[in-house]
Amino acid sequence: MKKHTISILVENKFGALNRIVGLFSARGYNIDSISVGTSEDDSVARVTIVSKGDDDIIEQIIKQLNKLVDVTKVVDLTYDSFVERELVLVKVSANRNTRPELMQISEIFRSKIIDISPRSITVEATGSEQKVDALIKMLSPFGIKEIARTGRVALKREFEGAV
Amino acid sequence: MSTNEITGAEIFVRCLMEENVEYIFGYPGGAVIGVYDAMHDMSNIRHILTRHEQGAVHAAEGYAKATGKVGVVIVTSGPGATNTVTGIADAHMDSVPLVVFTGQVATNLIGNDAFQEADIIGITRSITKHNFLVTDVRDLAWTIKAAFYIASTGRPGPVVVDMPKDVMASTASFSYPKEVKLRGYRPFYFGHMGQINKAVEIINSSKKPVLYVGGGVINSNAAKEVYNLAKKLNAPVAMTLMGLGSVPGDDRLSLGMLGMHGTWFSNMAVDQCDCLIAIGARFDDRVTGNPRMFSPNSRKVHIDIDPSQISKNVKVDVPIVGDVRHVLERLTPLVQPLETTQWLAQIDEWKKEHPLRYENGPEIRAQYIIEKIYELTDGQAVVTADVGQNQMWAAQFYGFKNPRSFLTSGGLGTMGFSFPAAIGAAFGVTDRPVFCINGDGGIQMNIQELTTAVGNNLPIKIIVLDNGYLGMVRQWQDLFYKKRYSHVSLGSNPDFAKIADAFGAKGLVTDKTDEVVPILKEALKINDRPVLIDFKTTTEDNVFPMIPSGKTVAQMIDYPKSVEELKMSKSRVEASK
Numbered sequence: 001m002k003k004h005t006i007s008i009l010v011e012n013k014f015g016a017l018n019r020i021v022g023l024f025s026a027r028g029y030n031i032d033s034i035s036v037g038t039s040e041d042d043s044v045a046r047v048t049i050v051s052k053g054d055d056d057i058i059e060q061i062i063k064q065l066n067k068l069v070d071v072t073k074v075v076d077l078t079y080d081s082f083v084e085r086e087l088v089l090v091k092v093s094a095n096r097n098t099r100p101e102l103m104q105i106s107e108i109f110r111s112k113i114i115d116i117s118p119r120s121i122t123v124e125a126t127g128s129e130q131k132v133d134a135l136i137k138m139l140s141p142f143g144i145k146e147i148a149r150t151g152r153v154a155l156k157r158e159f160e161g162a163v
Numbered sequence: 164m165s166t167n168e169i170t171g172a173e174i175f176v177r178c179l180m181e182e183n184v185e186y187i188f189g190y191p192g193g194a195v196i197g198v199y200d201a202m203h204d205m206s207n208i209r210h211i212l213t214r215h216e217q218g219a220v221h222a223a224e225g226y227a228k229a230t231g232k233v234g235v236v237i238v239t240s241g242p243g244a245t246n247t248v249t250g251i252a253d254a255h256m257d258s259v260p261l262v263v264f265t266g267q268v269a270t271n272l273i274g275n276d277a278f279q280e281a282d283i284i285g286i287t288r289s290i291t292k293h294n295f296l297v298t299d300v301r302d303l304a305w306t307i308k309a310a311f312y313i314a315s316t317g318r319p320g321p322v323v324v325d326m327p328k329d330v331m332a333s334t335a336s337f338s339y340p341k342e343v344k345l346r347g348y349r350p351f352y353f354g355h356m357g358q359i360n361k362a363v364e365i366i367n368s369s370k371k372p373v374l375y376v377g378g379g380v381i382n383s384n385a386a387k388e389v390y391n392l393a394k395k396l397n398a399p400v401a402m403t404l405m406g407l408g409s410v411p412g413d414d415r416l417s418l419g420m421l422g423m424h425g426t427w428f429s430n431m432a433v434d435q436c437d438c439l440i441a442i443g444a445r446f447d448d449r450v451t452g453n454p455r456m457f458s459p460n461s462r463k464v465h466i467d468i469d470p471s472q473i474s475k476n477v478k479v480d481v482p483i484v485g486d487v488r489h490v491l492e493r494l495t496p497l498v499q500p501l502e503t504t505q506w507l508a509q510i511d512e513w514k515k516e517h518p519l520r521y522e523n524g525p526e527i528r529a530q531y532i533i534e535k536i537y538e539l540t541d542g543q544a545v546v547t548a549d550v551g552q553n554q555m556w557a558a559q560f561y562g563f564k565n566p567r568s569f570l571t572s573g574g575l576g577t578m579g580f581s582f583p584a585a586i587g588a589a590f591g592v593t594d595r596p597v598f599c600i601n602g603d604g605g606i607q608m609n610i611q612e613l614t615t616a617v618g619n620n621l622p623i624k625i626i627v628l629d630n631g632y633l634g635m636v637r638q639w640q641d642l643f644y645k646k647r648y649s650h651v652s653l654g655s656n657p658d659f660a661k662i663a664d665a666f667g668a669k670g671l672v673t674d675k676t677d678e679v680v681p682i683l684k685e686a687l688k689i690n691d692r693p694v695l696i697d698f699k700t701t702t703e704d705n706v707f708p709m710i711p712s713g714k715t716v717a718q719m720i721d722y723p724k725s726v727e728e729l730k731m732s733k734s735r736v737e738a739s740k
């Protein structure tokens with residue numbers, strides 16, 4: 001089953017998000033991540049959903065999404081080239097001995113240390129999902145206390161470039 | 164409050180007037196008592212008090228299906244609202260335009276487990292086309308306008324408007340919007356000309372075409388256009404349960420119903436055709452059986468207003484998304500009359516060899532009753548049918564001559580639909596008789612609406628096909644569960660005729676074939692109240708033909724004359740498992 005990244009523009013109204021999520025859950029599909037925020041237009045929210053599923057069923061879900069009265073646009077970015085980012089905050093155990101190495105790792109990932117205490121540091125990073133995964137893997141031997149990920153946000157690339 | 168402000172309740176009534184609502188089916192309660200107060204002064208709109216909220220919704224459905232107008236319902240919060248759920252789900256499955264107004268507790272109490280609070284917006288989210296909670300009286304008129312617009316355009320469906328008590332009591336000035344613009348809702352009507360041309364190419368090269376038409380044809384008022392296309396192409400027409408009446412049942416081009424209990428010849432024709440033109444139909448599993456083997460030799464054109472129906476169950480060659488009537492208006496002039504003499508001759512032969520049939524005898528056969536109703540009404544009645552064997556026999560043996568004449572619960576298969584639906588239909592249609600075909604099980608769901616029918620002097624003919632069983636379930640237990648009849652006997656049925664009398668309707672009963680026609684004639688003479696006829700029929704009759712669930716035309720059981728023949732058919736089905 002393929003991972004799909006679906007970008008949805010929806011009227012910024014209560015209940016609208018429920019309708020969207022309901023179309024996935026009604027088919028027993030898990031949403032791997034969902035991010036919601038306003039778009040270029042205040043009255044419209046952009047929802048980015050990552051979900052794994054059969055192509056046929058995802059296609060059916062997208063058609064159903066299009067039918068929702070509050071939804072103004074749906075794009076399955078999976079088949080386009082798109083830019084994607086995710087933001088993560090990781091709180092890791094740290095002490096005098098481990099702190100330098102942690103700072104090195106953080107630097108390699110071009111992430112920031114945004115909080116520090118005698119027993120922990122909190123790292124903020126943005127990047128693709130893979131980059132965030134890799135960072136977490138590197139930090140886990142030190143003892144991860146808490147993680148908060150935003151889930152993927154994505155936009156279609158304008159220049160297909162290359163060629 | 165400035166002088167030109169009126170309450171939400173008054174705005175509600177003014178909006179209904181703007182929408183030219185004739186009937187509103189409902190049931191009052193605390194959360195809508197203010198709205199009911201405003202409705203007390205309505206002059207052009209009649210409120211019909213049903214005796215259960217489910218009855219109100221099905222009545223509104225019957226009215227909407229029979230007339231093509233939007234059915235309107237009002238109920239109170241909590242239990243009033245939850246009682247509408249089955250009807251709303253039913254309307255959603257069968258694309259019936261409804262606006263259902265529900266009362267709600269005051270906005271400051273929502274979410275507090277207040278008295279008679281239910282989250283009806285959450286509950287109905289997946290069974291409505293759209294729903295609204297009104298939180299500000301100034302949004303009320305716009306919301307009602309939008310609700311009617313959404314319910315009645317595109318692929319029609321039910322819309323719920325939840326109205327908190329305080330919102331309806333507060334005031335605003337009233338103006339009704341001329342139109343509403345919804346960014347995310349632009350029903351697509353016309354159909355892509357490129358696709359239409361591709362379809363024309365396929366159709367023009369066909370030698371064995373079949374039209375497969377569904378409820379979308381009825382909804383878009385396109386029966387005439389479909390009939391014209393069929394006549395121009397010399398192509399036979401197979402209709403779904405919801406599409407019956409699109410083409411007159413007595414026309415040579417009509418194949419009657421297709422699918423699980425469709426005619427033998429319609430299923431054969433669909434199986435053998437080289438071009439299948441699906442119009443306003445959705446390749447439902449009751450039609451296709453095994454979707455991979457459905458109409459295997461044809462190229463397929465699919466016209467439907469709902470893009471999500473395209474290639475959902477069966478892949479098609481040319482989809483055309485658009486309103487059926489608009490598409491046909493442009494497609495029909497472009498197709499050529501086809502040379503189908505041989506194909507139609509083949510079909511005539513099939514019709515002769517494998518007609519719908521039953522053996523008459525002194526014990527009443529349900530099929531005979533339907534046939535006689537057809538003859539006595541010349542195929543012109545509005546017929547509602549419930550769910551089960553009674554529904555299939557009504558579909559098979561009443562040769563519907565007009566669209567909007569057969570009202571039944573297709574998608575959801577809701578027992579208890581047919582009687583309240585007949586009530587709604589009887590309000591909408593006054594120049595043709597209304598027959599409610601029911602089972603002895605189904606009549607006991609919503610029998611309370613006899614009060615509504617009697618109170619409004621509706622001359623509905625209620626036909627109870629009383630076989631003493633939950634017949635369709637018994638049939639499956641007979642055919643597929645070794646005749647182990649588990650909890651399907653209705654042995655303790657009441658005396659239905661006496662019940663009818665007690666309600667103030669006319670009750671009649673018979674168990675003799677030769678009394679069927681006289682008793683129907685007697686019923687047709689009664690025009691000031693409902694008549695219920697309890698027809699005690701044979702008890703263990705089965706509906707045939709039958710394509711068992713998920714199977715193909717090759718496993719179709721036609722009409723087994725003997726137990727031996729039936730056993731053979733069954734073992735064929737078993738062998739193909």
Ligand SMILES: Cc1ncc(C[n+]2csc(CCOP(=O)(O)OP(=O)(O)O)c2C)c(N)n1
Binds near residue numbers: 578602628630634
């Ligand atoms: C509300 C509801 N409950 C259960 C069913 C399942 N069901 C389908 S047909 C049927 C039997 C109906 O019996 P009856 O009304 O006597 O009609 P018959 O088949 O005997 O004509 C049942 C129980 C249903 N369709 N709807």
Ligand SMILES: [Mg+2]
Binds near residue numbers: 602603628631633
């Ligand atoms: Mg029965």
